[in-house]
Amino acid sequence: MGQIEWAMWANEQALASGLILLIGGVVGVAGQFRDWEFAAYGVAAGVFVILLEYPRGKRRKGTTMERPGQWFLAAVVKLFGPLTRNYYVRAILHACLAVPGGFILPTVLGTVNLGIASLIYLLAAFRKEEWRPIQAAQTQKGHVGKSIHQPPTNPPPRPPAEHRRKQMDDGRTGAIEVTATP
Incomplete structure (x- = not known):
């Protein structure tokens, strides 16, 4: 079983706590x-926590979904x-930001969540994780048509390949014929 990347959990927790802290403050x-x-x-x-936590970091293995518009904030965070x-x-930083919010009721929930995010970030730091920006996906300039021999003619769900071959041999196309009776 693979190892958990704690930084991803901490990022989501801190982003949510920033939103909760903002709403409680308002x-x-x-x-x-x-x-x-x-x-x-x-x-x-x-607002500061949201701006800091909005860009996701790159995972060690696998793919990382980039948030919409995160490239600008990622450049600022990288700077x-x-x-x-x-x-x-x-x-x-999150532990220090969480302390003053505990003195008034509307911001207590955001403060508690930010404290939890701080603990998860501490665990991620012990595990030697580090924030890395997501690189822009390289577009392939290869010709797509060479990999597709013949596009499918039937809408999904399609029958298995053996049944399709039999249908083509029998002359059936899989379409339903409708005849009108007078």
């Missing part, structure tokens, strides 16, 4: 909660080098 500011300044901090921290690539730094 609720705290709009609701004029006591000490609403912490809620305003939650809005700023939520900061070891400050954003290293998961020890991300774990400490």
